[in-house]
Amino acid sequence: MVFEYAPAPESASVVGIRESYGLFVDGAFTRGGGEPFKTINPADETVLAEVACADEGDVDRAVRAARKAFDKVWGPMPGAERAKYLYRIARIVQERSRELAVLESIDNGKPIRESRDVDVPLVAAHFFYYAGWADKLRHAGFGTDPRPLGVAAQVIPWNFPLLMLAWKIAPALACGNTVVLKPAETTPLTALLFADICRQAELPPGVVNIVTGAGATGRALVAHDGVDKVAFTGSTEVGKEIARTVAGTRKKPTLELGGKAANIVYADAALDQAVEGIVNGIFFNQGHVCCAGSRLLVQESIADELLDRLKARMATLRVGDPLDKNTDVGAVNSAAQLARIRELSASGEQEGATRWSPPCDLPDRGFWFAPTVFTGVAQSHRIAREEIFGPVLSVLTFRTPDEAVTKANNTPYGLSAGIWTEKGSQILWTAQRLRAGVVWANTFNKFDPASPFGGYKESGFGREGGRHGLEAYLDV
Structure with missing residues (x-):
């Protein structure tokens, strides 16, 4: 017997999508120097918004803002104080969970049940989890005086836009790094909403910067001399290109690439x-x-x-x-x-x-x-x-x-x-x-912030999540 289900649509009215979005640099939204692009709803091909495209100059501004925030505010800040911001972000994510889930489904195409019941709860859980580590880094097993690397360049994919953001940003901030993040060009909206959450949490300007754009923006960010750490999730082909770019530099890479499980x-x-x-x-x-x-x-x-x-x-x-x-x-x-x-x-x-x-x-x-x-x-x-x-x-x-x-x-x-x-x-x-x-x-696709995740061979190297995920953002 097959049951028929009556439509049960979630209202999109909880989300206010703007006509256009700028870059988030040094705590404020700003125009991009590149040609703006449009993000669409994959379920019906309607245009959702026009999004700024960051050129090399914009990437440079974002990296400089992140460096300034690292040197003057975030790096010297005691871990217990950093934890307060992470806890605040986690609580705001929970408070705005419906808004985030609906926007994720509209921009990405995934079912609302998954956005609502899996993605957004895990986002909040990651910020809660790494907030707990912020003042305990010297007990994590990476030496008695682990220090942040500096500015982290983070490039994330379109399949889990908000969750991959949390996987990258939460441990980076907990360890005392500042961030320049580039979301995928087809799914930038929840990252830009997260920028608003950073402002709501009163995160110091420059600690998190978000630059939108396509491959050229990502390449400019990864290649920037002011970056100390590169974290990437995406295809193996792009991962190899990034590995070639950072080879021979001081940049510490983490690559989470493809799979064929x-x-x-x-x-x-x-x-x-x-x-x-x-x-x-x-x-x-x-x-x-x-x-x-x-x-x-x-x-x-x-x-x-x-x-x-x-x-x-x-x-x-x-x-x-x-x-x-x-x-x-x-x-x-x-x-x-x-x-x-x-x-x-x-x-x-x-x-x-x-x-x-x-x-x-x-x-x-x-x-x-x-x-x-x-x-x-x-x-x-x-x-x-x-x-x-x-x-x-x-x-x-x-x-x-x-x-x-x-x-x-x-x-x-x-x-x-x-x-x-x-x-x-x-x-x-x-x-x-x-x-x-x-x-x-006897299960599959189970994730927990306390458990490390990563691969072997062409699936990349490094681990995200858990205590292991701290090492990627520490100078040990």
Whole structure:
């Protein structure tokens, strides 16, 4: 029996989107020297706002403002005083959580349930968590006198705009650094709303600066001589470019890049529980997740039964309006990303895999892609090797645990993995052999501010979150 849900739209009236936005430099909004660009709603392609574009001169102003704030105010400030600002920001995020969640869904395309129940609560939790560390850094295990690096250049992606901002800014500020942050050009609005939160929290001018723009703005920021730290989350290709830029300089990099995670299901797994984890692993946030479980490795003896249950569950997923509280899968973030998802999915069929999607009525306007699963996938197929970054699952089978580990590790990435089995010994045996920075057992996509996150190989280096996330922003 399939239930029909009446529309349950969240009102957009809680958000007041301006016609245009400037850069946030030295505590004030200012014009940008580059050509302004427009950010659109991916669910219906309507223009939301015009946003300033920072050129090299604007980036220089932001870095200088951050340096001044670091030297005169934030760096010398006692950790207990810095903590008060972080706590204040966390509380304001909670107070304005509905506004932030709605704006995130409008600008990004993700379902409001995810913005409301996952993203925004985690944002507040990260600021609360790192506020607690601000006056305890000498007890973190990085020496008796750890010191901030200085000015941190931070470049974040479009898949979790507000959450990635919190992952970057909270530990940087807790350690005594100042920040120049560049959000993705397709999702700048919650970062600019966060700038308003910084003003509301009376954060000293120059401690957080936000420069909007596309790739040229990010390159200017990363290459600026006044930057001491570079933190980037995004594609492996851009990560390699950044690594080349900072090589031979004093800049300390953290790179959290792509992934092609294996979700391993053993024959003894609780199948209904595993199906929920598989769905969450690949269809959460439309598959726009670096650690998405995009490769399902299922033991051969249960493959048919698991796939039947998976398809039945996929048939219940609701695709549509991101602001509808019943929506499970929202809009793809941009036309460019939709084109990539379509191109890689077409290659899967061309290379011989079998494609299946549940019956799905997609809206006429906007960027949409139905939840999709491929069976008969070989390890040589592009859909098994390349990061699709969309709601597309590739299914492979294995017979033995050794074969499962070999196939799971057969990737240039190493960000995350999942294991489904009722045997604790099998979980430990498998996890010890997987080359992945995060391994989930009988769950997937679980995050906590106290837990470090990061990858191996082409998934980057360094860790964000937890005590480990402090090291990236300290001179140890």
